[in-house]
Amino acid sequence: SYELTQPPSVSVSPGQTARITCSGDALPKQNAYWYQQKPGQAPMVVIYKDNERPSGIPERFSGSSSGRTVTLTISGVQAEDEADYYCQSADSSGTYRVFGGGTKLTVL
Amino acid sequence: EVQLVESGGGLVQPGGSLRLSCAASGFTFSNYEMNWVRQAPGKGLEWVSYISSTGITIYYADSVKGRFTISRDNAKNSLYLQLNSLRAEDTAIYYCARVSVDGYNLWGQGTLVTVSS
Numbered sequence: 001s002y003e004l005t006q007p008p009s010v011s012v013s014p015g016q017t018a019r020i021t022c023s024g025d026a027l028p029k030q031n032a033y034w035y036q037q038k039p040g041q042a043p044m045v046v047i048y049k050d051n052e053r054p055s056g057i058p059e060r061f062s063g064s065s066s067g068r069t070v071t072l073t074i075s076g077v078q079a080e081d082e083a084d085y086y087c088q089s090a091d092s093s094g095t096y097r098v099f100g101g102g103t104k105l106t107v108l
Numbered sequence: 109e110v111q112l113v114e115s116g117g118g119l120v121q122p123g124g125s126l127r128l129s130c131a132a133s134g135f136t137f138s139n140y141e142m143n144w145v146r147q148a149p150g151k152g153l154e155w156v157s158y159i160s161s162t163g164i165t166i167y168y169a170d171s172v173k174g175r176f177t178i179s180r181d182n183a184k185n186s187l188y189l190q191l192n193s194l195r196a197e198d199t200a201i202y203y204c205a206r207v208s209v210d211g212y213n214l215w216g217q218g219t220l221v222t223v224s225s
Contacts, residue, residue, distance in 0.1 A: 001170055033211040035153070042203060042215035043145075043153065054210045086153050088211070095167050097143065102152040 002026065002091040004100035011106040018074040020103045022087030025068060032070040033088045034063060036081075037102075043086065047072060074105075082107045110134035110214065112204050117219030124194050124223070130187035130204030130216055138162075138182035141207040144189050146200035147218075156202070157189065172198075194223045 004024040012018045022032065032050050035043035045054055047063035050070055060075045070089075074081055087100040116128040130142070144156040157178040158167040166178055177190040187204050199222050205212035 035212070037153075042217060043212070044215075045211040045213055048210040052210065054213065084152075088153075088155075096169065097155040097158060097167075099145075099153040099155060 002096055002098050004087050004089060004098055006085075006087060006100040006103045008101070009104045009106065011108055012077050013108045014079060015076055018077050018081070018105055020072045020074075020085050020087075020105065021069055022071070022089075022100050023069045024089060024098075024100075026092040027065065027068050027070055027089060029092055030089045030094065032063070032065065034061075034072045035086045035088060035099075037084045037086065038082075046085075077105075077107055079107050081105060112206065112214055112216035114202065114204055114216040114219040117202065117221045119222045119224065120194055121225050122195060122223055126191045126194065126221060128189040128191065128202055128219055128221070130189075132185045132187070132206075135206075135214075137180075137185040142180065142187045143205045143207060143212065144178060144187075145203045145205050145212070145215075146198075146221075147203070148197075148200040151200075154200070158207075159187070191221065194221075196223050199223045 006022050034047040036046045037043040046057050046061045050065040051063040062073045064071050084102045086102045113131045143158050146154050159178045163180050175193045179188045201218040203218045204216045206214040
């Protein structure tokens with residue numbers, strides 16, 4: 001089955017830049033999405049189609065893509081950004097949706 | 109108010125069945141593709157199933173194929189997930205999620221399914 005690979009954890013100090021990667025064989029062909037989930041809450045999309053930001057999401061959130069890897073970048077991290085982040089995409093056929101294992105972002 | 113509200117979760121024995129519902133309001137439900145996504149306690153998100161806006165196209169994760177059935181009733185603005193032959197590993201919060209150009213842009217609050225004897 002198709003898998004997306006994320007680092008389990010990333011830690012940064014307030015004001016620094018956090019980068020969370022997601023790797024998968026079909027990423028050159030399929031769009032990637034990033035979701036933020038805080039404890040006890042449903043996930044919320046923060047980046048769609050690799051690098052688009054939904055309305056209402058702060059400009060410090062950005063996305064990029066290079067080959068088999070997509071990256072979520074949070075510039076000037078704030079304490080409120082501490083959360084779990086999941087990438088999501090589909091296999092090469094577009095049939096199976098998949099989430100990465102998730103990355104816990106800790107703001108030191 | 110634009111929202112999704114899941115219901116139908118609960119405690120069920122291994123091998124048992126449940127039917128989850130997702131009630132949509134505040135938007136034209138029939139225009140949107142929908143998904144079920146689950147999250148086991150303390151674990152990550154797992155995609156479960158997809159249904160097109162008309163209900164014609166349906167996909168399942170391998171982990172639930174043959175046991176779960178997704179359906180929708182656009183006249184009732186509702187999405188369903190029939191869970192059969194439940195296993196302990198199916199224990200999770202089940203979310204319904206609306207698909208749009210900007211991803212899964214609307215989620216319900218989730219309903220907890222616990223499979224245990």
